[in-house]
Amino acid sequence: MGYTQIQKDFYRESGKWLSSFEIWKKCINPNLHFIYILRKTQKHGRKPVLGLFWKLVLRHYQIKYGYQIYPETEIGEGFYLGHWGSLVINPKTKIGRNCNIAQGVILGQQNRGKLQGVPVIGDEVWIGANAVIVGGISIGNNVLIAPNSYVNFDVPANSVVVGNPGVISPNERATEAYINHKV
Template sequence: MPNYSIIQKDFYRESGKWLSTFEIWKKCLNPNLHFIYIFRKAQKYRKTSVLNVFWKFVLRHYQIKYGYQIYPETEIGEGFYLGHWGSLVINPKAKIGKNCNIAQGVTIGQQNRGKNQGFPIIEDEVWIGTNAVIVGGISIGTNSLIAPNSYVNFDVPANSIVVGNPAKVYPSNNATDGYINNKI
């Protein structure tokens, strides 16, 4: 595979095609893709003084406009996909692997006390449904599906489906089949 940029890899997830710079700009009419584009630019220029200030300012504007609270410090792997436009909160210290889908209303946050104090680590190919809450120093394994409205504050093994509040884990080798398309 040629050396595609992380933005091209993110946009590939939506279309299943490798896009030129012009085609990426055209896709930015979609608020989800537009935010991802701005987010990735803010990440890229985090260590450059003038461009850092510019892209952080632009990112802040679009955080308010679109309702996404994702910061450039957040480690998110390539192939990131936002399923729907709407409120979304991801703690800057959370880590998210590649080819992950996140729907609207999701909170990925810290827990300040107790045995799971800390921030979530979400591995590769995880699908997180609408209004799911993932909190604490926990790990969500590869190929896991977090169902809509689930509350997860415990480790989830790879190849699992998590449902409910309180959440229950169901093993499944094909948990994300048909949910995570156009993988990088």
């Protein structure tokens, strides 16, 4: 059976494959509710009437929940928002599969200099609360970015980044037990 992107996102929360009705029941959780609306907007965004409807619904919940995530943002399956709270992601950012993002995170644009642009986030990346990741940089696969870290440099795969300014430590088990229920 082929699972939908929404089912894959919701699988990350519980480790269970859910029916459409079970997904609706889980939408009492603001994080999951927002992901549901975001994915519907991404799916239907180019359709004239349905796309407009979902964009308006998404805008309402962006304001209500404090998530600045736009349908243009490329986000791989298995997306997980760890906590309810302010979050800013530039719409040109690319996020890989099975990524966790906590509250207060900023994935932003740098407007000048050699790192002008937006981040590209790899697969199985865990980003802790209040981390700031800016510029035309690449974050490799299996990377843990600790809470309150500031990252404006490329991060190789299998690493942990801690601090402001961020310091990279190689670690083959960087996200072990942090990225659960992978799809």
